[in-house]
Amino acid sequence: MIEPDQDALPETNDALIDLEAELRDSNVQEVLDKLDRELIGLKPVKTRIREIAALLLVDRMRRKFNLTSAAPTLHMCFTGNPGTGKTTVAMRMGEILKRLGYAREGHLVTVTRDDLVGQYIGHTAPKTKEVIKKAMGGVLFIDEAYYLYKPENERDYGAESIEILLQVMENNRDDLVVILAGYKDKMDKFFMSNPGMRSRIAHHVDFPDYRAEELLAIAKLMLASQNYRFSNEAEKAFAEYIPLRMKLEHFANARSIRNALDRARLRQANRLFARRGQALTKMDLMTIEPDDIRASRVFKEGALDLDGDEGANGTIPV
Amino acid sequence: MMTNPGNRLTQGQFSFLPELTDAQITAQIKYALKHGWAVNVEYTDDPHPRNTYWEMFGMPMFDLKDPAGILLEINNCRKTFPNHYIRVTAFDSARGVESPRMSYLVNRPKKEPGFGLVRQESEGRNIRYTIHSYATDKPENERY
Numbered sequence: 388m389i390e391p392d393q394d395a396l397p398e399t400n401d402a403l404i405d406l407e408a409e410l411r412d413s414n415v416q417e418v419l420d421k422l423d424r425e426l427i428g429l430k431p432v433k434t435r436i437r438e439i440a441a442l443l444l445v446d447r448m449r450r451k452f453n454l455t456s457a458a459p460t461l462h463m464c465f466t467g468n469p470g471t472g473k474t475t476v477a478m479r480m481g482e483i484l485k486r487l488g489y490a491r492e493g494h495l496v497t498v499t500r501d502d503l504v505g506q507y508i509g510h511t512a513p514k515t516k517e518v519i520k521k522a523m524g525g526v527l528f529i530d531e532a533y534y535l536y537k538p539e540n541e542r543d544y545g546a547e548s549i550e551i552l553l554q555v556m557e558n559n560r561d562d563l564v565v566i567l568a569g570y571k572d573k574m575d576k577f578f579m580s581n582p583g584m585r586s587r588i589a590h591h592v593d594f595p596d597y598r599a600e601e602l603l604a605i606a607k608l609m610l611a612s613q614n615y616r617f618s619n620e621a622e623k624a625f626a627e628y629i630p631l632r633m634k635l636e637h638f639a640n641a642r643s644i645r646n647a648l649d650r651a652r653l654r655q656a657n658r659l660f661a662r663r664g665q666a667l668t669k670m671d672l673m674t675i676e677p678d679d680i681r682a683s684r685v686f687k688e689g690a691l692d693l694d695g696d697e698g699a700n701g702t703i704p705v
Numbered sequence: 706m707m708t709n710p711g712n713r714l715t716q717g718q719f720s721f722l723p724e725l726t727d728a729q730i731t732a733q734i735k736y737a738l739k740h741g742w743a744v745n746v747e748y749t750d751d752p753h754p755r756n757t758y759w760e761m762f763g764m765p766m767f768d769l770k771d772p773a774g775i776l777l778e779i780n781n782c783r784k785t786f787p788n789h790y791i792r793v794t795a796f797d798s799a800r801g802v803e804s805p806r807m808s809y810l811v812n813r814p815k816k817e818p819g820f821g822l823v824r825q826e827s828e829g830r831n832i833r834y835t836i837h838s839y840a841t842d843k844p845e846n847e848r849y
Binding site: 519520563 | 763764766768769770771773774775777778
C-alpha cells in the first residue's frame with residue numbers, strides 16, 4: 388500500500404524536513420483535535436493514538452530520505468467496560484489512518500462472531516474471507532472477539548475463523564487493520580488460549596471507566612449534538628443523578644447516560660404536551676428542565692427506571 | 706490470421722493490448738468500485754466467443770471498498786487455474802442496465818492454439834461457416 392515517494396529527496400543527511408509542514412499536509416492534527424474535543428477523558432487511549440500518529444508521520448518522512456523500514460503493525464485490541472467508547476474510537480482510527488496514508492479507504496467494518504463463523508463445515512472460510520475482503524483498505528472491528536473461540540466445544544468452527552484471520556493479519560498487513568474489542572477479563576482468557584493472536588497485535592489499549600464529571604460533560608455533548616440543552620437547574624439535577632446511577636447495577640458508562648437522556652427527552656415531550664394551549668418558544672422545545680430528570684426512579688426509590696432497565700448488553704429502552 | 710499474431714484470444718476490453726500488469730488491473734477495479742459495480746472473477750477453458758457463461762471463481766464480491774480483496778481472489782484463481790482463461794467482470798445492478806459493464810482477461814494459457822474455420826455443406830450448394838476452438842477437442846481440464 389505504501390509506495391515510495393516519487394519526489395524522494397536526495398540521500399543527504401543534512402537535507403532538512405519540516406515536521407510542521409508535514410503535519411499540516413496530513414490534516415491529522417485536525418482529527419486529533421476533534422478527538423480531543425469530542426471524546427471526554429480516555430487519557431491512555433488518546434496518548435496511544437497520538438503515538439501511533441507520530442510514528443506514521445515520522446515513517447512518512449523517513450521514506451522521503453529513502454530510509455526504508457517495514458510497515459508497522461497496527462492491529463489493536465481495545466479492552467474496557469461497556470459504554471467506554473471502544474467503537475467510537477475505532478471509527479476515528481479509520482479516519483486517522485487514512486489521513487496518514489496508512490489505510491486507503493479508512494472505512495470501518497463492524498462484525499461479531501455471527502458474521503465470521505459459519506454454521507456447517509466449509510461455511511466458515513468463505514464467510515470470513517468475504518468479511519475480510521470487505522474490510523480491505525480500512526479497519527475490521529471485531530466486537531466481543533472472545534466469542535470467536537469456544538473452548539468447551541472442540542468442533543466449533545470459530546478456531547477456523549481465527550486461523551484465517553491470523554493469516555491475513557500477517558500477510559495483508561498493508562491492506563487492513565484489525566481491531567479486537569471486548570471486556571478485559573474475557574479478552575485475557577481469549578489471548579491465553581490463542582497466543583498467536585496476542586503476538587500479532589501490537590497495541591493493547593485499555594479503556595478506563597469514566598468519572599462522574601466526565602459523564603456530565605459527555606451528557607452535555609450528547610444533548611448539544613441533538614439540539615437540546617440543560618437548564619441550569621437541570622444540570623445540577625443530572626450531576627446528582629450520575630453518582631446515584633453509577634452505584635446501581637448494570638451501569639454501562641456513556642451508554643447509560645445516553646439512555647437516561649433519552650428518557651429525559653421522553654418526559655420533556657410529555658411535559659410540553661401536558662400544557663397544551665400555551666404558546667411554546669423554541670427555547671421550551673430545546674430545554675430539559677430539572678423535573679424531567681428528577682422524575683426518574685433512581686431518585687425516588689434508588690432503583691432503575693421500570694422502562695429503562697438498560698443493561699450491559701446495550702438494550703435501549705423505548 | 707494476419708490481424709492476430711500468435712492466435713491471442715481477443716475478447717472483452719484491452720485484449721489487443723499487452724497483458725495488464727497487476728497495478729493496471731487494480732486501477733481498473735478501482736474504477737469499477739468507484740461506480741458501485743460488483744466485481745466477479747470467472748474462468749473457463751472453452752473460450753468460444755458464444756460461451757458467455759464462464760465458471761465463477763468464488764462468490765461475486767459486493768460492497769467492497771478496496772481493490773486489494775479482488776486482486777487477492779484473482780491471484781488465488783491464477784494459482785488454481787494457471788492454464789485457463791480468467792476474466793474480471795464488473796456488474797452494474799442499476800435499474801435499466803443490469804448487465805456487465807466491464808470485462809477483461811487477466812490470465813490466459815501459455816499456448817493458445819486458436820480457432821479453426823469449419824465448413825458445413827447444407828441444402829443446395831450452400832455452405833455454413835462456424836469456428837471451432839482446437840483446444841476443445843480434448844476433454845475439460847486437459848485442454849491447455
